[in-house]
Amino acid sequence: MEPPGCGIILFSAVLGLIVFYLLWTYLCKRPRLPPGPTPLPIIGNLLEVKNGQMAKTLMELGKKYGSVYTFYFGLHPVVVFYGYEAVKEALVDHGDDFIGRGRQPTVDRVFEGYGLIASEGNRWRQLKRFTLTTLRNFGVGKRTIEYRIKEECSSIVQELTSYNGRQFDPAIIISKAVSNVICSVVFGRRFQYDDARFHRMLDIFYETFELMSSTWGQVQDMIPMIMNHIPGPHQKITTLLEELNDFVTEQVKLNQQTLDEQDPRDYIDCFLLKMQEEKDNPESEFTMRNLILTLNNLFFAGGETVSTTLKHGFLVLLKYPDIQAKIHKEMDDVIGRDRTPNIEDRNRMPYTDAVIHEIQRFSNVIPMNAPHSATRDTVFRGYTIPKGTGVCALLCSVLEDPTYFATPDKFNPNHFLDSEGNFKRNEAFVPFSLGKRLCLGEGLARMELFLFFTSILQNFSLISQTQFTDADIYPRMAGFANVPISYRMSFVAR
Template sequence: MPLPVVGNIIQLSGGNIVTSLLKLKDTYGEVFIIYLGSRPVVVITGYKAVKDVLVDRGDDFLGRGDMFIFDAVYKNHGVGLTTDVKRWKELRRFSVMTMRDFGMGKRKIEDHIQNEAQCLVEELKKTKEECFNPRELMNKVSSNIIHSIMFGTRHDYNDKELIRVLHCIQESFFITSSAWGQLFEMFPRIMYFLPGKHQKVISDIEELQHYVMGKVEMNRKTLDPDNPRDYVDAFLMKMEKDKNDPKSEFNLSNLVTSTLQIFFAGVETTSTTLTYALLILMKYPEVLAKICEEIEHNIGQDRSPKVQDRNQMPYTDAVIHEIHRFIDLLPMGVPRKTTRNMEFRGYFLPKDTNIYVFLSSVLKDPSYFPYSNEFDPHNFLDKNGKFKKNDAFLPFSAGKKNCLGEGLVRMDIFIFIVTILQKFQLKSEFPQEDLDVTPVVSGFGNISKPFKMSFISR
């Protein structure tokens, strides 16, 4: 039973809503309701029920759920977090087509990733094998790939503007995933006016919007309609084409917000995964050694890894899948809403009901992953050591609202990890047994504890 005003805050206390929801799942089953303050949210757990929501009955759950801390700035604009289904459909269709036009999923972007990986190698050599926290560097590497699609350029790693932008992204994602972010979702009308770290999320995103607006203005002044350079150019051209349509979703607000949301997600998804992957590989040296053997056998030390190499590297492929599963980057996915009144699993769900599609309950389901609570690549290997697909592998969600850049992220992670291990040995600041791979915060996202390491040239 929820308490008046504060809802289920007692059951969700401690700032770790993910662990709390896993415990509630064990008690109440695959569908249950929680109250975030006075707001009811239905939680869907387990592979079969989650697949129903995301795929089999996807249109019934196509609405975007409330995320008050982001909407305080985004104001319901943009492709990523708008609750307007029509707006989402138009912006999503445009974004998918445009990002493909500028190389996502094609050889062109693979060349960009390979080149960026070599820039990373040179940057790691400059560290002269000293210990440092790799997070900032992983941010820079991942940002340059998505930056080239959205804005047509890359940044130098020492660019002060880039460093500030990446700090805002990392800080806002961290706070949103912490207890501060959870309190904002429970009591948005109160928290909006109270001091606290959650206010940094709002100021950081406003600063990021200002950065994107500056890029848009630069593109507007130099736009050549016969030679569009990037996502922003394509959006500006679509705005011009639709300028006499008062109902068009292609306006300045949606341009700035869509660009920021895609850029933010592209940076944070890849950089957090890469950073967490380095920690995990040092924690499990026997896994690391097997990957290095596979790299040596299939690629060697000289040529750059290619995406197609993955087909001849089943163990490496399994490890990368297991990294995605184990770190469980967005445990609750991104909230959904029902688009009509409906029956689901014996319950009546009114239109506009907020839904948490609890991806963590799928990725940690022992019915589909035999080693569900530990890191083990055998979750994706058959008895002959061949890569084994798993239907419950849903770290990027599924269906019509799956991650817009899933293919790009998976390409990034494979090429960057293989390139790093091809050129360097990983050395932790502390003994392997002292490394802690549990997240420092677990809420909207899972983020690894800070750590230091060195990269030893092979």
């Protein structure tokens, strides 16, 4: 006699095999997608990711499968573009085809398609056009923003001087100085370095960067349908971003109480006035939700990416004191010690400019780029990429493309210098991405990097008691962001 429940067990096993087969067929036999590693049901290519190094894994797969391949984030195929030629062809030549915003489950539960970075279509176009115009009106890309940056450079020099050459971790001070520049534009004011609330917001930036790039964050991006319901550090990302939204909301309320329609003071005032202007337009995207989340984007992207680059840069100069010495000599010859650096000095300081470019290339802060998606069925190099399919323009594969950089794995300022020591541009230098969705703050970031870098080095020699290795300075190539190791150093007055 058949044991009780045996039929149910047998039926469940057969049903499980059928589901397994159907999922495998769905994943592996979708026509005309580029080749790639064979995915497993549910988890896709999760097991390909070794040691929590997503970006490094995608780089290695590019060497195996070529310039265009498919990688499965769980059930979702993502077409990866590897190397400068493929990335340029995708984001520039096929720019309109891949202008959509791709999935990023670690933050999608907060943004849900709202705000400048997470939006697409008409919402993105409205927010982008308004943001570009407003930032320009407040001096971004113009000489007026240089004055704001130089004021902040003066503040951080004073702060660093107060340490009297003592060793400390400079990370938070660098973040405060850089973030204050974008704060002056979007909030209409800078924050004091001892402001506890401001300090907390910058801690949120760093912790969010770390969690998104951690193994937990990477697995959540791969299989959110499972990870969204499992306890772990990745669950804190949503809490952190909501806390940042609360901070931004407080700033908006302050502006609402003192708004002068005839004299807008900052980005928030301009957005609030635009909301009033379009309150009867059903197609308008100027809503409180888009304001809060766009401010979140600007505050986050406008501060942490540049400060992370500077942190990488100082670490590199601690490792290579000979490079630091060459910068000091060029600076003394061109600027001297009696005046502060100006942005015009950049054209007369080719070696310093080359070092800053190489720091950006080498640090590779956002190695996988922001996710994109296909807005229509697109034929790319003989493959059909269906509408809605995620695409990844792998920036680290461009910044380490051996066709354009002689020693892609090594820090080498000569990548940006010709045989006579003049600055040399490189078309594969794309840390801000390419195409219509490239970073809106590129001009601001480049100005900030030069002025902060030169202002600090004009006044200080960078020294550490730690002897750093090549492994210490090399980007971790994990997930969303490359964050440098924590380190302690001294700023010794020159």
